[in-house]
Amino acid sequence: MNLSSPSDSIQFETRAIHVGQEPDAATGAVITPIYQTSTYAQSAVGEHRGYDYSRTDNPTRTALQECLASLESGRFGLAFASGMAAISTLLLFFKKGDHIVVADDVYGGTYRLFQRVFTEFGMEFTFVDMTNAAATRAAIRPNTRLLWLETPTNPLLKIIDIAEISALAHEKHILVGVDNTFATPYLQRPLELGADLVMHSTTKYLGGHSDVVGGAIVTSDAPLYERLKFLQNAAGAVPSPFDCWLVLRGLKTLALRMERHSENALRLAQWLERHPQVKRVIYPGLVSHPQHALARLQMVSPRGAPLYGGMISFIAQGGKSAAEKIACATKLFILAESLGGVESLIEVPAAMTHMSVANSPLAVDAGLVRLSAGVEHVYDLMADLDQALESV
Ligand SMILES: *Cc1c(COP(=O)(O)O)cnc(C)c1O
Numbered sequence: 030m031n032l033s034s035p036s037d038s039i040q041f042e043t044r045a046i047h048v049g050q051e052p053d054a055a056t057g058a059v060i061t062p063i064y065q066t067s068t069y070a071q072s073a074v075g076e077h078r079g080y081d082y083s084r085t086d087n088p089t090r091t092a093l094q095e096c097l098a099s100l101e102s103g104r105f106g107l108a109f110a111s112g113m114a115a116i117s118t119l120l121l122f123f124k125k126g127d128h129i130v131v132a133d134d135v136y137g138g139t140y141r142l143f144q145r146v147f148t149e150f151g152m153e154f155t156f157v158d159m160t161n162a163a164a165t166r167a168a169i170r171p172n173t174r175l176l177w178l179e180t181p182t183n184p185l186l187k188i189i190d191i192a193e194i195s196a197l198a199h200e201k202h203i204l205v206g207v208d209n210t211f212a213t214p215y216l217q218r219p220l221e222l223g224a225d226l227v228m229h230s231t232t233k234y235l236g237g238h239s240d241v242v243g244g245a246i247v248t249s250d251a252p253l254y255e256r257l258k259f260l261q262n263a264a265g266a267v268p269s270p271f272d273c274w275l276v277l278r279g280l281k282t283l284a285l286r287m288e289r290h291s292e293n294a295l296r297l298a299q300w301l302e303r304h305p306q307v308k309r310v311i312y313p314g315l316v317s318h319p320q321h322a323l324a325r326l327q328m329v330s331p332r333g334a335p336l337y338g339g340m341i342s343f344i345a346q347g348g349k350s351a352a353e354k355i356a357c358a359t360k361l362f363i364l365a366e367s368l369g370g371v372e373s374l375i376e377v378p379a380a381m382t383h384m385s386v387a388n389s390p391l392a393v394d395a396g397l398v399r400l401s402a403g404v405e406h407v408y409d410l411m412a413d414l415d416q417a418l419e420s421v
Pocket of ligand 1: 111113229243
């Protein structure tokens with residue numbers, strides 16, 4: 030039974046549990062084993078069963094890669110040691126003199142990697158507001174090779190029209206890459222909308238339990254995949270078998286978790302919008318969100334319902350000092366970087382995750398608070414935020 034092609038008739042929830050995860054051929058183990066081995070016995074010189082060295086290939090990683098490809102409606106998956114390792118490997122696909130147009134408001138680490146590492150190798154980056162198609166088109170140059178975007182963006186949760194950006198890039202034979210970490214394939218499948226590749230920090234929702242750091246790339250473009258597969262082995266930023274196993278375990282409940290993250294976040298966002306200590310709430314599921322109409326069409330679960338994810342940003346009435354007080358006063362919402370785990374987290378981007386863009390055009394409001402809504406009971410989360418907001 031080959032379940033890994035995107036045309037499979039079985040549904041997302043089923044693919045998350047079964048694709049790439051047949052019972053182990055040697056023992057019948059129902060759960061994919063952690064193949065904790067660096068090398069593999071060969072029956073004759075150069076003759077092996079598809080595995081010769083674990084940087085190149087490992088069966089636990091193969092299972093994860095097949096499952097991820099299926100969930101993203103793609104043909105090929107590649108797993109990496111972190112989200113940044115995935116992006117770094119992708120950038121090795123390009124060369125000196127190549128130009129990349131990047132959505133502003135990208136993950137701080139992505140901005141840092143582009144501006145402070147790859148510019149040193151002669152690559153050029155232009156940051157642009159990709160909610161504006163005309164501005165995006167104007168940023169394209171003859172040497173532009175890639176458009177890189179996240180949607181919803183981090184931390185301002187802007188929604189970028191993946192189909193529109195892909196159409197304008199493809200007119201000029203430019204690749205489109207989407208960092209789909211915030212939405213996950215349960216809410217949004219960029220390859221179906223025209224993107225050429227999807228990237229993930231599997232550290233977040235795909236792993237889902239804040240216990241692993243990992244990354245991935247999925248594509249259906251065979252030549253692009255062949256080169257990235259070569260680079261995965263050549264550069265060697267691969268995940269351990271145990272880390273692959275943790276992400277595989279996380280994927281099995283992705284659908285359930287995303288339903289609850291989204292439900293909790295929507296209720297919290299609506300409640301925060303009425304709270305006197307809150308100046309503005311940013312959540313794509315709110316009618317007040319500037320791209321709510323687009324989010325409704327683009328962020329749709331495999332069951333056909335619009336779902337807006339677990340991330341909420343809000344601006345505190347009292348600015349920077351109020352934001353920092355609130356973030357220190359919550360008890361259930363843990364003050365920490367990262368997102369996408371079952372437990373709720375709170376942070377102040379300007380002072381934490383987005384330090385790397387401070388004093389740049391991408392710097393964020395010091396009064397901005399970012400929440401990662403977990404899957405706890407929503408009443409407990411509201412009560413916790415309420416006491417923290419009241420403490421200011
Ligand atoms: C966390 C994150 C990354 C980086 O991933 P790591 O696993 O931390 O290396 C990239 N993009 C987004 C949107 C992220 O949230």
